[in-house]
Amino acid sequence: MVNLKIKTQNNEFNLTKEEGTNLKDIIKSEYxxxxxxxxxxxxxxxxxxxxxxxxxxxTKPEExxxxxxxxxxxxxxxCCFNLNSDTEIELTEKTSxxxxxxxxxxx
Ligand code: FES
Numbered sequence: 001m002v003n004l005k006i007k008t009q010n011n012e013f014n015l016t017k018e019e020g021t022n023l024k025d026i027i028k029s030e031y032x033x034x035x036x037x038x039x040x041x042x043x044x045x046x047x048x049x050x051x052x053x054x055x056x057x058x059t060k061p062e063e064x065x066x067x068x069x070x071x072x073x074x075x076x077x078x079c080c081f082n083l084n085s086d087t088e089i090e091l092t093e094k095t096s097x098x099x100x101x102x103x104x105x106x107x
Pocket of ligand 1: 037038039040041044046047077
C-alpha cells in the first residue's frame, strides 16, 4: 500500500491505495471533478497534474505530450501515471480547468 496526498486549490486529501493503482482510476473512484477529454487513452495530453513527490519514469504518452521542461517540473498525465511509492500530487486550476468544486460527490 502507498500513501497518496491530493492537493487542490481549496483542499487536501490523504488516501491509501494499492501500489500500481492508476491515478485516473483514483480520481474517478473518489469523485474528483476532473476531465479526461480522450477518456484516459494518453492521446489528448489534457489531464496534466503536478507530481510533487513520488514521480516515476514517464510513460511513452507522457514523453509525447509533455515537454522535457514540464516533466522536469513534475507535470504528468493522470491517466498514464501509476502509483509506485508514497505520492503527492497537486491539481491546479490551470491543469484541471474545473476547480472550485473539486469533490462534487465525495462519499
Ligand atoms: S485524458 Fe487524454 S491524455 Fe489523459
